[in-house]
Amino acid sequence: MASTKPLSRPADADEPAARRERRKEARPGELLDAALDLFVEKGFAATRSEEVAARAGVSKGTLFLYFPSKEELFKAVVRENISGRFGEWQDEFEKFEGTSAEMVRYCMRVWWERIGATRASGITKLMISEARNFPELAAFYQQEVIRPGTELIRRILQRGVDSGEFRPLDVDNSVYSIVAPIVFLIMMKHSLGPCSPQDYQLDPLRYIEAMADNLLSGVCARPAQEQRR
């Protein structure tokens, strides 16, 4: 999880010939990867550019060949990792055939698999830690991630309410019943988790299961329950 070693370019098969070329094109990506890890781990200010370069396997100077400043590097890291997957998801959910409860479960699981479990999740921690220092970026993140993300979830909930599958909800706020557990999981993964004793580590899949169960069924016992799955 957020390995501290330079990402080995996968299966670096390198016929000695074209190596230089391939490197050149890979450089920005390798630098962004290294920067993401370090920014997430230590924060923007505490990360030294030289360290980013070193982790990407290049020298200090090379970093500045591709990014004119540490701040621009930060911006690039954020932008790079916010490839709007929301459109794709939107489609997926529009075609979804199951119940809204299934959609909620599916949504949370899929999020974990495609974002939460990957390095991209670090961006969330990054943004939360640095938003006040980079208001323009925070606004960008708000636009590109938060707004479409909450909108997507709002629709899922609204669909359930409209169909009568869900009770009438304060939809605006209920969105966070899905978002908050997800964001919390990321925070654990990237900050306190690595510092916690074994018995406090979360098991992400079970965690998500429980969050979904509680959200859908509530914790209160019910007279007659058909309940989950």
Add this chain to the structure above:
Amino acid sequence: MASTKPLSRPADADEPAARRERRKEARPGELLDAALDLFVEKGFAATRSEEVAARAGVSKGTLFLYFPSKEELFKAVVRENISGRFGEWQDEFEKFEGTSAEMVRYCMRVWWERIGATRASGITKLMISEARNFPELAAFYQQEVIRPGTELIRRILQRGVDSGEFRPLDVDNSVYSIVAPIVFLIMMKHSLGPCSPQDYQLDPLRYIEAMADNLLSGVCARPAQEQRR
């Protein structure tokens, strides 16, 4: 929220005479207050000690008179603001007479009033942002806050399960159905919130209400509902 002046200790009626001496004794506290605000806002590394001193109304030198280093200042800030209120709360809940559902609601509301709405909430953001840079502090926080906090909540849930008021739960994970919304609210308050447009600001009390509703009753419609409040 995050006032820019040292929080005047409440009702500091300031008879002009004794002010100087009182000030002197208040110094460390004023410094810790100023430091908390700044660390929360900008992070540890990006906060300059001179700014802390200035906000506390003293000179740079004075800061180092009370705290031998910026790192020690940070630790003091964290320690100072982790008042183990859990003992007191433990008592409160032990004497609590209502249903477990009421306890959950009460717990969340009380947390908001006594922590969430105050400057102390900044500590959470601080720890999440800086845990990796201060592992000892993270462990301390784990000990003093997370462990007793989750324990407290676990008991509430367990009580409900034992009494049959709650259905059988994955109690370990369900704790986070309460914790996550709370932590998420703090994060919003201290990082993205101040950068967000008006219509994305959370209304804390309604937010908590919705979180509690959803947690207790679930979002799925029920055959016969007596539901909330």
Add this chain to the structure above:
Amino acid sequence: MASTKPLSRPADADEPAARRERRKEARPGELLDAALDLFVEKGFAATRSEEVAARAGVSKGTLFLYFPSKEELFKAVVRENISGRFGEWQDEFEKFEGTSAEMVRYCMRVWWERIGATRASGITKLMISEARNFPELAAFYQQEVIRPGTELIRRILQRGVDSGEFRPLDVDNSVYSIVAPIVFLIMMKHSLGPCSPQDYQLDPLRYIEAMADNLLSGVCARPAQEQRR
């Protein structure tokens, strides 16, 4: 001439008591002195800030305590050394009782004594070397030095022409018959002079004398000459 050693503060009599205080007030001046010498000698870009600090007897950090950047230091050096002496000179010349020829001689000699022979003359070389890199400063220098300087000299010449003591002149250009030798002398003093063999060193007073003689009398022999002095 532009000594390469730190200017020893003269007779540093320093009663041990007030030293810190006195230093503090002297710092900016000492730094400006050091910077002037080095900028004149090596040019702006080739002068390292640390060297300026060292020559002023302080550390690198201290320099930036008084001047926010190397460029601001440069500007301060130029401004500091352009104390508009032209007003004072204007008066002096207005009250001048002798012939216009005497005025020309006096003007050149006085310039040498009060500017040329002092460190202030370095500013001229500095501006000429760096004007293209600091157009705003060049404009400032144009305004504050060149314009009033040429104006002053133009009046002297015009006075001579008006009184019939001088022949009708192309006054606009003739101004440079006085300015050019002066500027040239500075250039020699600050650039090639220190690199030239002994026998090519100018003797400033004789040089000025010759320039004035030639300007006033011309080099061509005259039928009947009362000539110089």
Add this chain to the structure above:
Amino acid sequence: MASTKPLSRPADADEPAARRERRKEARPGELLDAALDLFVEKGFAATRSEEVAARAGVSKGTLFLYFPSKEELFKAVVRENISGRFGEWQDEFEKFEGTSAEMVRYCMRVWWERIGATRASGITKLMISEARNFPELAAFYQQEVIRPGTELIRRILQRGVDSGEFRPLDVDNSVYSIVAPIVFLIMMKHSLGPCSPQDYQLDPLRYIEAMADNLLSGVCARPAQEQRR
């Protein structure tokens, strides 16, 4: 003045065929041209080798193919542009048939046409700005330019004195009555001139005329004047 493109060698009729090869041989010259312009404009230290290469239309690497270092490039620029034309001029003046006054005028005009008005004049500014940083070069310049130049002018003056056309002069210093206006004109052209308002721009030919007039006839009115030209 100081064109921003490599000066195309005159009449480079460019039959498309042979261009490539010719280019190759022209490389060093183009680099020297570009370097001269930039060194004159910005000084040695502030000129980036990449910019020199770019202006010469080649890559950074190519520059170092022809010149082993920036310093060597600088030296080459100076050497290249110090063509000892003095031999040729010497001959010209030896055969000169007119009066010594005419020689002085001719000398100044010719200098302007053949040096002053060309890019070669930049060398003077360059040497004056950088002499202290390149003492060996300064010595070289002294040898190759200053010494023969002043010698040449000294002979002109001495000829006039010997023939009785000029009055007895301090010949050593009087040389600078010719040199100083010339050098001053260059300085204006290359440093403050481009930063000055329109009305402070010199008209070189009139300027030279006035300098020569004043030098030959002096500014003082004469009883009977046969005067100039």
Add this chain to the structure above:
DNA sequence: TATGAATGAGCTTTCATTCAT
């Protein structure tokens, strides 16, 4: 030859920390 990606010494600037007053 020519290129331009890569390097790293070196420079400007910052800021935690010290200490004379």
Add this chain to the structure above:
DNA sequence: CATGAATGAAAGCTCATTCAT
């Protein structure tokens, strides 16, 4: 106790120079 001038290690960034292609 309190100050703030002074320090210098450390960080961001530049650019002359190298070298694989």
